[in-house]
Amino acid sequence: MARSTNVSGASVPKQAARRKQNIASYLYGIVPADLELAPDDRGLGDPAGEVHLVRHGEIAALVSDVNVDQPLGRPDDLLAFERLLDSVAAKAPVLPFRFGAVLANPEAVMEELLKPFHDQFLGALRDLEGQAEYIVKGRYVESAVLGEILAENPEAASLREAIRGRSEDLTRNERIRLGELIAATIEAKRDMDTRTALDALAAHYSTAVVREPSHEQDAVHVAMLAKTGEQRALEKALSQLGERWEGRVNLRLLGPLAPYDFVVAQEQG
Missing domain, CATH: 3.30.70 (Alpha-Beta Plaits)
Structure with a gap:
């Protein structure tokens, strides 16, 4: 004492x-x-x-x-x-x-x-x-996602060629536009890939919350309420998703954690 x-x-x-x-x-x-x-x-x-x-x-x-x-x-x-x-x-x-x-x-x-x-x-x-919070985080591999954007968006590809080997001062407007296209496309891909991840893991959580990205190249950032006794099954399902996204998105699982995203006790009085 x-x-x-x-x-x-x-x-x-x-x-x-x-x-x-x-x-x-x-x-x-x-x-x-x-x-x-x-x-x-x-x-x-x-x-x-x-x-x-x-x-x-x-x-x-x-x-x-x-x-x-x-x-x-x-x-x-x-x-x-x-x-x-x-x-x-x-x-x-x-x-x-x-x-x-x-x-x-x-x-x-x-x-x-x-x-x-x-x-x-x-x-x-x-x-x-029997439940706790788990965080699924995915980060795009920069070269892979940039390659996707250039292959899918002719304007982005054209801008990339326009600035190649030229000074930043001479290509300021082109660089700004390219940056805008890349950011908008990553946001759209993030939305799609988050839905893909939630669907792939749906059998292993009771509810989920999509978190704000913590980095501009975040592919997935979600909190899940899942059974602690079935953590290995969740890990296996996430590993299978990681195999599908190999070389494109790096995935990791954090938990078990206190359920900050699902319930917070408020001090009374």
Whole structure:
């Protein structure tokens, strides 16, 4: 148990230490009350990101102590937040909070969050039982997609020839137009290839959300809610799609993750 000492070396009650240091309860998510945390489950805050459960009925809040006088939101904080929730999602349903949710203390977590919203949270957890989020990301192979565009679009091919070997100053307008054509064509291909991926993987997810591209050459960027027990089947189906797109699109699967795209618990109170 964490302890604080005064100048004479005598121990100070933990609650007094919390008030003195302006310690609050950082909220990660709602989980089943019978969840068992692993020894390496760590979040942000002190001591060493130690996390614990505040239980009520059949649900619990996953929390850690943080000093609210210290800034939160550093890249390491966000990584710790996501790493903890993703670790939990691999073994139990979890309703993630938005990054930055804090309540005054464990008593506030109980009275303002768990008690009044117990049934709603429990229902959502049951809906997620055995499922987690998976992200499918695909990135076009630049030379391959450019070759497709030039072969399919005579104007793009003509512009490419017009600028070949000529200075940027003399071909500024042509380069701008070519860039516009390439961007528009990639967007259209992305829409088509995303539908192809969703159809190819349809048997392996319950619902999906198309994410905004994270890169101009993204071919696919979708979040899927899928059963963790059938991850190998999802991986096999994605591998088969990758074989169809070999040399054209590089695919990868991320997960299991907390279901950020499908349900986010809101701090109440």
